[in-house]
Amino acid sequence: MAKRDIPEINAGSMADIAFLLLVFFLVTTTMDSDFGLMRKLPPLIEDQVDTPPIKDRNVFVVLANANDQLLVEGELMEVSELREAAKEFIAxxxxxxxxxxxxxxxxxxxxxxxxxxxxxxxxxxxGTSYDLYIQVQNELAAAYNELRNELAVEQFGRSYDQLVEAGDKDRVKAVRKIYPQRISEAEPKDVGR
Amino acid sequence: MSKFKKDGKKGLPAVSTSSLPDIVFMLLFFFMVTTVMREVDLKIKNDTPEATEIEKLENKALVSYIYIGEPQDAKKFGSSARIQLNDAFAEVAEVAGHIEEKRSEVNEAEIPLLTTSLKVDQKTEMGIVTDVKQELRKVQALKISYSTRERLAQ
Structure with a gap:
């Protein structure tokens, strides 16, 4: 019986098709990954429960007004000074x-x-700008992180970031217990307009 | 007659292109795997502030986005900050519905892991942001992330 050759499919256009797809994905792709400051909002409490008052000395008051000025513990302050002040207060x-x-x-x-x-x-x-708000949040978070890092280096010989990266949950928890991040946001006021 | 006869013609041998599709496919798969489709068409200016203490948003499937900023087309929509959900402008009251919609899309076990990413233009005033945050508290969507760009340490 005569052997019948199956005609070969021409694969020359395969590259063209692949290129077409490639260009499509190149155009639609966005390589940037999303970064951000993670926060947890407090749950909304319907009926006001009387919380025990917190002593003045335990509260670090940061106020931001519509002109993007900061009042920290009753003193005018620049954003760049906030980190040191917060560290001093926390520790x-x-x-x-x-x-x-x-x-x-x-x-x-x-x-x-x-x-x-x-x-x-x-x-x-x-009227506070969002930029200032984020800068303040960032400086406060930085204050906590720096203190945690210092503590972790002293105790474990590794920074807090390294502990987090290594997934060492027990040590991370211990460090967090000493410097818990407590940033409370008051209901906004509409002043200075 | 010499034993080593030279060929008359001696052109360069053609470079084989048969492996070209393989290379292209390799690139294709790389982009297919790493690609993230653009979520929405932005109708607002969205220049997020810079920060240093940032964390990466994991698991994009569990993130809903809220965009806030001035409309790009100020002649048509005015210059006061607006909220954009999906592809359209929205009012503060519509935020709750947006969150519920996302919740219905995911597995019930994953609902507590849902994160809301606030992509807010840095020139926006806090008033509208606070309103949105209050709305999120009402629907118990408490995990939020203020989307920022990374600032390199000075």
Whole structure:
């Protein structure tokens, strides 16, 4: 029986088709990944429960007005100075009487440690620019992160970021317990218009 | 007659292009895997602020986006900041519906993991942002991310 050759399919246009698809994906693709400041909003409480009042010394008040000026603990301040001020407040290294109280707490890896009862209160005006708001949030987050890093390096010989990256949840939790990020946002006021 | 006869013609041999489709396919697959389709057509200016303490948004399937900023076409839509959901302008009250819609798309177990990414233009005033945040609190969409660009350390 005579062998019948199956005619070969011409694959020359394969490259063209692939190129077409390639160009389509090249055009539609966006390589940028999304970065952002992660925050958790407080749940909305319908009926006001009376919370125990927080002592003045434990609260770090940051106000931002419609002219993008900052009032920190009653003093006018630039955004660039905010980080140091917040760090000083959160850690209260020299146990000053006008900075937050500390409470003895049992923390794994650290034993009994003095943990400050700090709360940062942030209030902005309706006319505050979003840029300033983010800069303030960023500086406050940076203050916490720097303190956490210093603590982690001292205790574990590795920075907090490295611990997070390594997925060492227990140590990360312990560091967070000493410097919990407490940024409270007050309901906005409409002043200065 | 010499033993080593030279050919008359001696042109360059053609470079084989048969592996070209393979190379192109390789590139194609790379782009197909890494590609993220553009989510929406922006109708607003969206120049997000810069920050350093940022985290990467993981799992894009679980993120809903809210855009806020001045309309690009200021003649038509005015110059005050507007909210954009999907492909259209929206009012603050429509934010809740947008979140519910996203919730119905995902698995029930994944609802607590849903994140709302606020892509807000840096010139926007906080008033509208706060209104949106209040609306998100009402529907218990508490995980948010303020979308920012990365600022390189000085």
């Amino acid at each position: 209260n290294p020299s146990n000053k009487s006008n900075l937050p109280e500390k409470k003895e707490t049992d923390v794994p890896f650290f034993g009994t440690t003095m943990v400050s009862k700090q709360v940062i209160s942030l209030q902005n005006d309706k």
